[in-house]
Amino acid sequence: MSDLDITAVVEAVRSCLPPETKSKGIGLHEPVFDGNEWDYVKECLDTGWVSSVGKFVDRFEHMLEDYTGVKKAVAVVNGTAALHIALKLAGVKRDDEVFVPALTFVATANAVTYCGAIPHFVDSEEKTLGLDPWKLEAWLREIGEVRDGQTVNRLTGRRIKAVIAMHTFGHPVDLDPLIEVCERYGLVLVEDAAESLGSYYKGKHTGNWGKLATLSFNGNKTVTTGGGGAILTNDEELGRLAKHLTTTAKIPHPWEYVHDQVGYNYRMPNINAAMGCAQLEQLQVFLERKRKLAQRYQDALTKILGISVFVEPEFARSNYWLNALILEKGYAFQRDILLEELKLQGVLSRPVWALMHNLPIYNNCPRMDLGEAVDMEKRIINIPSGAAL
Numbered sequence: 283m284s285d286l287d288i289t290a291v292v293e294a295v296r297s298c299l300p301p302e303t304k305s306k307g308i309g310l311h312e313p314v315f316d317g318n319e320w321d322y323v324k325e326c327l328d329t330g331w332v333s334s335v336g337k338f339v340d341r342f343e344h345m346l347e348d349y350t351g352v353k354k355a356v357a358v359v360n361g362t363a364a365l366h367i368a369l370k371l372a373g374v375k376r377d378d379e380v381f382v383p384a385l386t387f388v389a390t391a392n393a394v395t396y397c398g399a400i401p402h403f404v405d406s407e408e409k410t411l412g413l414d415p416w417k418l419e420a421w422l423r424e425i426g427e428v429r430d431g432q433t434v435n436r437l438t439g440r441r442i443k444a445v446i447a448m449h450t451f452g453h454p455v456d457l458d459p460l461i462e463v464c465e466r467y468g469l470v471l472v473e474d475a476a477e478s479l480g481s482y483y484k485g486k487h488t489g490n491w492g493k494l495a496t497l498s499f500n501g502n503k504t505v506t507t508g509g510g511g512a513i514l515t516n517d518e519e520l521g522r523l524a525k526h527l528t529t530t531a532k533i534p535h536p537w538e539y540v541h542d543q544v545g546y547n548y549r550m551p552n553i554n555a556a557m558g559c560a561q562l563e564q565l566q567v568f569l570e571r572k573r574k575l576a577q578r579y580q581d582a583l584t585k586i587l588g589i590s591v592f593v594e595p596e597f598a599r600s601n602y603w604l605n606a607l608i609l610e611k612g613y614a615f616q617r618d619i620l621l622e623e624l625k626l627q628g629v630l631s632r633p634v635w636a637l638m639h640n641l642p643i644y645n646n647c648p649r650m651d652l653g654e655a656v657d658m659e660k661r662i663i664n665i666p667s668g669a670a671l
C-alpha cells in the first residue's frame with residue numbers, strides 16, 4: 283500500500299475554496315452577517331429592549347417552530363443549558379444512567395452530569411458517524427433488565443433512563459431503529475440537534491423524533507445568535523415546562539415574585555434573539571451554499587486514493603454543518619501530517635473531538651465496546667465549511 287498523496291489532498295481542498303482565502307487563512311466555520319442583523323440589533327439598542335424581555339425572543343421561537351415543524355421551541359442561553367433542561371424534563375434523576383455516544387462534543391456528557399446522572403458511553407457507526415442503534419440493542423440484551431417498563435443496568439444496578447442521539451456534523455442518526463430500541467427498553471429519546479439545524483431524517487426535520495431535542499446557536503454553528511440554544515418538543519405541556527424552568531420558575535403575576543421550584547435563568551436575551559431572527563431569514567441561502575461546497579469537496583477528492591469526503595446517508599438530507607475528510611483504514615497514521623500541511627496552506631482543519639471515555643473526567647463511566655468510535659477518531663478531519671465559502 284502506498285502512502286496517501288498529501289500534496290494532492292491539500293491541493294484538492296484548496297481548489298474548492300475562494301482564492302482570496304489563501305492569503306488571510308480560513309476558519310472552520312465562520313459566521314455570515316449579510317442580512318438584517320445590524321437593523322434588528324440596532325432596534326434593540328434604540329428601544330432599550332436588550333435583555334430578558336422583548337419581541338425578538340417570541341419571534342425567534344415562532345420562526346424555529348415554523349422551520350423545524352416542532353410544536354414548541356424555547357430559546358435559551360446556549361445549547362448546553364438547553365440539554366440540561368431537556369434531560370431534566372425527560373425525567374433524568376440523580377444516579378440514573380443516560381446513553382451518550384463516546385464520539386460527541388463534551389457538552390452532551392456534561393449535561394448528563396449536571397443532572398447528577400452518569401453518562402454511559404455507546405459506540406457509533408461509520409454510515410452516520412452517530413450512535414449505532416443495532417449495537418446498542420445488542421448491548422442492552424446483554425446488560426439490560428426490564429422491570430415495570432424501565433431498564434436497569436444489571437452490571438451497576440442503576441436505572442437507565444434516556445438516550446441522547448447526537449447528529450454528528452449535521453448528519454442524522456438512523457432514528458427509526460433507535461426509536462424501536464427506546465420503545466422496547468422504556469428509554470426516553472433526546473436529540474442533541476446542536477449541529478443539525480436544516481437537516482432532515484426521512485423528510486422530517488431532526489428534533490421532531492425525540493421526546494425533546496436541543497439546538498445550539500454558538501458562533502460556529504449554521505445559524506448563530508452569538509451564544510444561544512433552544513429546547514424543542516412536540517409535547518405542549520413539556521414546552522410550557524421548558525419555558526417555566528428556564529425563566530426562574532416564576533408564577534405569572536403583575537408584581538409578586540413567587541417561584542414554585544428552583545428554576546434557572548437560562549432565557550435567551552432579546553438582543554441575541556434579534557440576531558437569530560436575521561440569521562434564520564438567511565438559513566435557506568446558507569444551506570444551499572453549504573451543500574454546494576460539500577459537493578465541490580466530494581468531486582475534488584473522488585480521484586484521490588485512501589481518502590474520501592463524508593456523504594450524507596441515503597435516508598438523510600443534511601446541512602453539512604462541518605465537512606469531514608475520512609481517511610481509509612490503514613492511512614490513519616497520516617492524519618497529523620495532513621493536518622499540519624493543511625494548516626501550512628492557511629486552511630484551518632481539526633481532528634474530531636477526543637472520545638468522552640478518554641477524558642479523565644469521564645474515565646470511570648460505564649461503556650460498551652467502543653471499537654468503531656476508537657477507529658473513526660483516528661481517521662476524521664474537519665475542513666472549512668462556513669456558508670461564506
Ligand SMILES: *Cc1c(COP(=O)(O)O)cnc(C)c1O
Nearest residue numbers: 360361362387389476498499500
Ligand atoms: C455546539 C454543541 C453543543 C452546545 O454548545 P453550546 O456552545 O453550549 O451552545 C452541544 N452538543 C453538540 C454536539 C454541539 O456541537
